[in-house]
Amino acid sequence: MTVEKIDTLVVGAGQAGIAVSEHLGSLDVPHLVLEKSRIAERWRSERWDSLVANGPAWHDRFPGLTFKEFSADEFVPKEKVADYFVEYAKMINAPIRTGVEVKSVVRNSDRPGFTIETSEGVIEANRVVAATGPFQKPIIPAIIPADESLLQIHSANYRNPEQLPDGAVLVVGAGSSGVQIADELQRSGRQVYLSVGPHDRPPRAYRKRDFVWWLGVLGEWDAEAVKPGAEHVTIAVTGAQGGHTVDFRALGQQGITLVGRTQSFKEGVVTFQPDLVENVNRGDDNYFSYLDAADAYIARNGLDLPEEPDARNRLADPECMLNPILELDLAAAGITTIIWATGFSQDFSWLQVNAFDxxxxxxxxxxxxSEPGVYFVGLPWLSRRGSTFIWGVWHDAKHIAGHIATQRTYMAYQESVEP
Structure with a gap:
């Protein structure tokens, strides 16, 4: 059996794998990138049709290439983001092999490196970089049993309103995905219920600067640890419809029925926690804290940015907040679909090494x-808050590639002095 050999194997050709390939290439590290589907596949097939990047084009990109068809402040559609990575991979001449699935990685017991079983044969590598990202296995909480009369899908499988059966929709999860999907469904004419948990709610823009700029100058993107108590808090932000600030009170007044966190299900009735108002108010506190920090930064640095007093206006509570629903009979409410915008878990079952806690x-x-020769790129908080964002993963990949290059230097010395 022929065994292919390479110094470094990168698993995954999304933004993380392409970033690693660029930096390895610049350091002359021989490497190969394997991708089981297409380049940036998740941007194409695991996102809804109308999705755009949550950050503007000037920010959500790699340093070496701009989005040619879009102005700096536009929000790029998902297909164009995927095309961008295909173009970038071609530009850097990344050695990507698509349609190849990595089935297992094990450490060699009698020689350095790892043996990798793939769908197209065996590869041996001195190092392996897991660049498969954080969105691997959709999480659907085991709250509501399967029922033929009720469609339950994860946000990763939602595409557009037309794919759903007629009827009302319950969207569970008020992060960026849940909010955008609920808004799209309501605008299409659906009755929508949105289950709202704890969240951060930054302004889309404030005083002529997008929130990604504010997080940059305020040092938030480079924060190296999650703030205590915020480990499970989602962020509600959107670039849809040209970009606007998510406001749950506005969603309620628009016609979306807000409810608290989804708690339990029995005999056709969903129970919600009585925390809707608390969650919305805490999101508001987070929003106003951004405005306060931005104002202080402007004053401290003497910037000439126009004041925006209207940004501090608070809408009246919609009826769904004044009298929150704590129980909902799905059939009586006409709900035929539940969309779980409840995040993802990681799946590294193929990586059979001592690299886990x-x-x-x-x-x-x-x-x-913790396993010498094994690396991770693209995970949340890998080195900082921005690690899962396009620009953040590029910087993390640079650190990993530098570590690999250093290790190669030591190995080259060892080989040069061996008898």
Whole structure:
């Protein structure tokens, strides 16, 4: 059996894998990138049709290439984001092999490196970089049993309103995905219920600067640890319809029925926690804290940015907040679909090495794992808050590639002095 050999194998050709390939290439590290589908596949097939990037084109990109068809402040549609990565991979001449699935990675017991079983044969590599990202296995909480009369799908499988059966929709999860899907469904004429949990709610823009700029100058993107108590808090932000600030009171007045966190289900009735008003108010507190920090930054640095007093206006509570629904009979409400915008779990079952902690989570420091020669890129908070964003993963990949190049230097010395 022929065994292919390479110094470094990168698994995944999304934004993380392409970034790693660019930096490895610039350091002359021989490497190969394997992708089981197409380049940036998740942008194409695991996102809804109308999705656009949550950050403007000047920000959500790699340093070496701009989005040619879009102005700096536009929000790029998902297909164009995928096309961007295809173009970028071609520009850097990334050695990507698509349609090849990695089935297992095990450490060699009698020689350095790893043996990798793939759908097209065996590869041996000195190092392996897991660049498969954070969105691997959709999470659907085991709250509501399967029922032929009720369609339950994850946001990763939602495409557009037309794919759903007639009837009302319950969207569970008020992060960016849940909010945007609920808004799209309501605008299409559906009755929509949106289950709202704890969330951050930054302004889309404030005083002529997008929130991604504010997070940059305020040091938030480079924060190296999650703030205590915010580990499970989602962020509600959107670039849809040209970009606007998510306001749950506005969604309620628009016609979306807000409810608290989804708690339980029995005999056709969903129960919600009595935390809707608290969650919305805390989101408002987060929003106003951004405005306060921005105002202080402007004053401290003497910037000439126009004041925006209307940004501090608070809408009246909609009826659904004044009298929150705590129980909802799905059939009586006409609900035929539940969309779970409840996030993802990671799946590294193919990576059969000692690179995980007691809870099965990657054990690493800035992507350098506890298993020598194994690396992670693209995970949340890999090195900072921005690690899962396009520009953030590029910088994390640079650190990983530098570590690999350093290790190659030591190995080259060892080989040069061996008898």
């Amino acid at each position: 007691a809870n099965g989570k990657p054990a690493h420091q800035r992507g350098v794992s």
